[in-house]
Amino acid sequence: MKKISIHQFSVAPMMDWTDRHCRAFMRLATKRAVLYTEMLHARALIHGKREQLLGFPSDQSPLVLQLGGSEPGDLALAAKIGEDYGYDEINLNVGCPSERVQSGNFGAALMLEPDLTARLVAAMREAVSIPVTVKCRIGVDEQDTEQDLDRFIDVVAQAGCEHFIVHARKAWLSGLSPKDNREIPPLDYQRVYRLKQRRPDLHICINGGIETLDQCAQHGKMLDGSMLGRAAYHNPYILAHVDRHIYGADTASLTRAQIVEAMIPYIEDELAKGVRLPSITRHMMGLYLHQPGARHGRRYLSIEACKDGAGARVVLEAMALVENMREEAACRVS
Ligand SMILES: Cc1cc2nc3c(=O)[nH]c(=O)nc-3n(C[C@H](O)[C@H](O)[C@H](O)COP(=O)(O)O)c2cc1C
Structure with missing residues (x-):
């Protein structure tokens, strides 16, 4: 029987949505789903109001801090701050295509820079003892979603990242708004399945357009887990069934x-x-x-x-x- 991973189900990081109030609410519905923060820029953490940005009630675990940035030193320091605050994992954003993010050369733009991304991961891993993971796309712009994605994953995995969450569509770095970039580029779940087949040693979770727990169960046959964003936010009662249906817990769902x-x-x-x-x-x-x-x-x-x-x-x-x-x-x- 397939081992149940804690990452079997997660709620995606969503800026302005998955703040601590949202997570406190979601955590009441599910004890087991992995929850993510909104993306926080490493420098904002280093120079900003930490308690306001990072504070959370004691019972939000498993909880992942998502960081954005492209400076190894900043990310290492920010990851350490997150670990000290009690986060269970640190995730690097390699999927956000907004212009603000691109001007700082981070987010999805990092898909073009596997070596730099590997250095970022290595710097964070050096600084913390909790896992460092990456959320990425299957590619950006004219990248080849076969060869370029394989190379990206191999190079970043070599730096010690063992868990990737792949949003199963490309991001277009110019011409599409972040919202369009979540809707217009076509989803390619098969590509993520092929990645897992090629790298069964890695923990690969899928994201993008998933709306039901049945769909999660389907993906679960091929992959290590599913991440839901908009569906979990707009229809949060779906989370009340996660512990039972995804993790096999024998507790009743709350009404x-x-x-x-x-x-x-x-x-x-x-x-x-x-x-x-x-x-x-x-x-x-x-x-x-x-x-x-x-x-x-x-x-x-x-x-x-x-x-x-x-x-x-x-x-x-x-x-x-x-x-x-x-x-x-x-x-x-x-
Ligand atoms: C309002 C909003 C904000 C988002 N902010 C982030 C973010 O901070 N970091 C990130 O990696 N992805 C962010 N995303 C993308 C989601 O994490 C997810 O990859 C995307 O919505 C596709 O999943 P879905 O179809 O299940 O919503 C955001 C999405 C939305 C709708």
């Missing part, structure tokens, strides 16, 4: 209402620290996706959470509204 209730102490703590309620509730909007009453609940929460002095009570009220409408809908059917 949506139980997840909301479990979120209340976190919300109260954060409000007491001066955080505004919408910064937290914006990540919870998808919990009742496609359920009767979901739109009403979202509208209630959007309006009420923005009011001065809005507290956790608003979240429970929005939930009660949707739960009542779901119950009414269920009665009508039966």
Whole structure:
């Protein structure tokens, strides 16, 4: 039987989305999925407000810090800071195609520079004792997705990276926005399967366009794991089934209402620290996706959470509204 890896399922790093509030919410739904931070630039960590950028509640493990950068010294220092903060792994971003990222010659632009990427990985590995991993694309621009990807992986693996998460599409470094770069270049899952066949010694996870746990199970036959981004964010209740369906845990999934209730102490703590309620509730909007009453609940929460002095009570009220409408809908059917 295939060994279950902790990386069998992960939620992708997403700038402005997978912040600590989002992760606190997701962690209630799944204890086992690997969660990633947003990408943080190494220099921002070195010179910025560390606690604000890196702080997280104690129970978010397994948690990966994603770094961006192209200076070995900066990345080594930033990785060490992340390790000291308690992150379980450090991941290097080699997939982001935004112009800001390219002007700093990091992100997806590093696909063109396997030797530099290898030096970055080596510098980080030297600095920390936790694993250093790479999230990349199958190529950029006119690169040959067979030979160039193979060379990239071989050179970076030689520097000690044993785990790659491959977004199964190319990135176009000019002409496409980051959003278009997540949608327009075609997905090529077979290419990622071939990579795993050629390098079975490496841990290869796949990312891009995956929407269901059944699809994860399909990829799991060929690969070491699946990473979901937008589907997990827009439909976070999918995460409530991960521990059972992906990791084989024998715990029951929490209901949506139980997840909301479990979120209340976190919300109260954060409000007491001066955080505004919408910064937290914006990540919870998808919990009742496609359920009767979901739109009403979202509208209630959007309006009420923005009011001065809005507290956790608003979240429970929005939930009660949707739960009542779901119950009414269920009665009508039966
Ligand atoms: C809003 C947003 C922000 C993202 N920010 C990052 C990032 O910081 N680092 C990264 O490696 N990828 C980032 N991505 C890309 C995702 O990690 C993922 O590779 C991509 O969305 C494809 O996966 P999906 O189809 O499951 O969403 C971002 C995606 C979105 C939608």
